[in-house]
Ligand code: 3PG
């Protein structure tokens with residue numbers, strides 16, 4: 302899809318409404334992971350240095366159309382100022398007199414954050430009057446919130462249709478990385494899909510088997526596929542009512558020429574807790590009282606052997622119960638292998654999703670993949686082959 306970027310855009314003295322994703326994790330009133338703020342800074346700096354008045358719009362959490370004081374963006378605006386190294390003003394509302402007064406006071410290069418757009422029901426309703434009220438505040442619209450682009454909300458969708466609309470640098474980087482990985486990838490193309498449940502990733506698996514050459518399935522969802530093949534998985538987490546679905550995905554993959562790689566060995570335990578005693582067994586020999594909690598070393602080696610023959614990889618979801626050691630072993634081992642292939646210039650690797658990013662950080666390889674998306678739901682919907690309304694609205 303073609304979209305306009307900030308290249309060559311004249312912004313001096315103009316009011317730029319910048320849709321950002323300031324929906325950052327907070328603990329005890331403090332931002333606990335500033336990744337999204339850091340990634341937003343290049344766009345803000347570029348606009349401010351070119352003399353724009355930068356008006357940042359975002360949702361935060363899910364206040365459901367009401368003003369919920371604990372969901373104010375004020376502390377996030379303060380954190381943004383720290384990360385950016387510039388003053389950031391704050392307006393108590395995103396429309397009406399508080400917003401209009403704050404915007405009127407801005408000078409070239411100033412940065413202002415408006416209060417949570419989701420304090421108004423019109424935001425999630427993609428409401429025309431609410432979008433009009435936002436549009437009055439700006440001359441141009443820049444969307445840098447790929448991670449919110451799966452929502453057709455007023456600040457991501459309707460607003461883009463009311464003002465000249467551009468992709469910010471982060472949006473641009475996300476779209477370019479995703480296009481290289483799934484749009485026109487160098488082949489063989491592999492996908493790793495992990496996580497607990499097949500049920501949450503049905504659309505994803507269905508889309509991927511038709512597009513990738515190799516699909517690696519890990520995490521507890523692999524148990525469902527194993528059980529569907531008639532392999533006993535003991536007390537492992539799995540979804541018995543999805544066995545037919547899993548067999549359907551395997552048949553679809555076969556018809557499309559996509560190879561599915563399932564675990565060949567597993568790390569099992571009798572209890573699911575940190576440092577529980579474990580045993581490594583072939584998948585055909587899982588004790589009836591045990592649970593599969595991670596992939597075994599033979600499976601990791603098989604995955605890395607196959608990835609060494611691939612040119613492109615998309616990855617969503619951890620391979621084991623990675624939050625609970627030692628069941629992070631396979632995820633960390635494969636992540637480091639992927640990082641090595643990427644550093645050697647042999648693999649273009651793109652990963653995304655909240656758990657996946659946390660797992661990569663745990664493996665210490667976030668910087669070594671070709672691209673790690675800060676998006677959760679939007680990254681998944683994009684992998685599912687869906688059109689993201691916030692991206693579609695930027696079409697040039
Ligand atoms: C996210 O955190 O994934 C985005 O900000 C979207 O948030 P939402 O799931 O509340 O729409």
Ligand code: MG
Nearest residue numbers: 324362677678
């Ligand atoms: Mg969320």
